[in-house]
Amino acid sequence: xxxxxxxxxxxxxxxxxxxxxxxxxxxxxxxxxxxxxxxxxxxxxxxxxxxxxxxxxxxxxxxxxxxxxxxxxxxxxxxxxxxxxxxxxxxxxxxxxxxxxxxxxxxxxxxxxxxxxxxxxxxxxxxxxxxxxxxxxxxxxxxxxxxxxxxxxxxxxxxxxxxxxxxxxxxxxxxxxxxxxxxxxxxxx
Numbered sequence: 001x002x003x004x005x006x007x008x009x010x011x012x013x014x015x016x017x018x019x020x021x022x023x024x025x026x027x028x029x030x031x032x033x034x035x036x037x038x039x040x041x042x043x044x045x046x047x048x049x050x051x052x053x054x055x056x057x058x059x060x061x062x063x064x065x066x067x068x069x070x071x072x073x074x075x076x077x078x079x080x081x082x083x084x085x086x087x088x089x090x091x092x093x094x095x096x097x098x099x100x101x102x103x104x105x106x107x108x109x110x111x112x113x114x115x116x117x118x119x120x121x122x123x124x125x126x127x128x129x130x131x132x133x134x135x136x137x138x139x140x141x142x143x144x145x146x147x148x149x150x151x152x153x154x155x156x157x158x159x160x161x162x163x164x165x166x167x168x169x170x171x172x173x174x175x176x177x178x179x180x181x182x183x184x185x186x187x188x189x
Contacts, residue, residue, distance in 0.1 A: 007147065008061060010130050010138055016072040018129040018163050020122050023084065025095060026075040028062050029102045029110070034095040035059070037087025065108065074109045076166050078122070082112065082183050089187045096184035100177050111170035112179050120169055121162045129159050 011017065019026050024038060035055045039046065046054070064070060082099075085092050103110035113120065128140040139150040139159045150156070171179055 007140055007149075008057075010132065010140070010149075011061065011071075012064065013132055014071045014130040015133050016074065016131040018074045018131070019127075020076045020078075020163060020166055021081060021126045022078045022122060022124070023081050023126070024086070025081060025099065026073075026077065027058055028065055028073060029075060029099055029108075030058060030062075031091070031095050031098045032059055033091045034086055037091055041086070065102075065105070070105075070107050072107050072109075074111075074167075076111045076113060076122075076163070076170050078113050079115045079179065079183075082180060085187075089189065093184050093187050096180050096187075099180050103173060103177060109173055110176055111167065111173060112176040113166060113170045114179065117169050120166065122166050127159055127162075129156075129163060 017028070019028075024030075025034060027035075030038070032055060035058045036051070039051045039054050043051075043054075065073060082096065086095070099110065102108060113122075126141070126143075130138045130140060132138065136151050137156055139155055141148045141150070150159070170176065
């Protein structure tokens with residue numbers, strides 16, 4: 001089992017982060033309001049203070065993308081996550097706009113797997129593949145069962161293949177931004 005602090009350290013050391021999320025916006029691309037609305041839903045047992053600490057930690061982690069040597073972030077999101085209203089329609093509109101803007105820097109690639117893609121290798125799983133410079137890569141998986149990392153060559157190969165397949169079936173980055181904008185336009189004020 002991997003602690004969140006260990007994950008943050010690995011994320012800090014990563015030269016690239018490959019992330020696939022099925023049901024929520026990737027953490028490094030979440031707005032503060034989205035994170036604040038999502039956190040108590042994902043952990044209803046958390047106190048208000050714990051929620052606030054979690055949100056502030058997430059916002060601090062995002063500074064990584066604006067650093068002098070940011071990692072390359074390649075995030076793939078299942079379209080269903082973009083339709084799920086977290087907090088309110090206003091929060092979602094702001095989150096979707098932030099996704100579009102956050103995907104513009106050259107070290108960030110964002111793709112959406114459209115609903116029309118049907119079943120695929122990641123439909124029931126989210127994961128992060130951290131590529132590290134001086135040590136073995138790490139696959140990070142989190143959920144109700146706990147936070148885990150995998151480092152065996154077989155596991156790494158399986159998750160790399162899955163990510164490559166997800167990349168291939170996802171919309172292009174431009175088409176992904178267009179899809180996100182279209183979803184945002186459908187949200188009622």
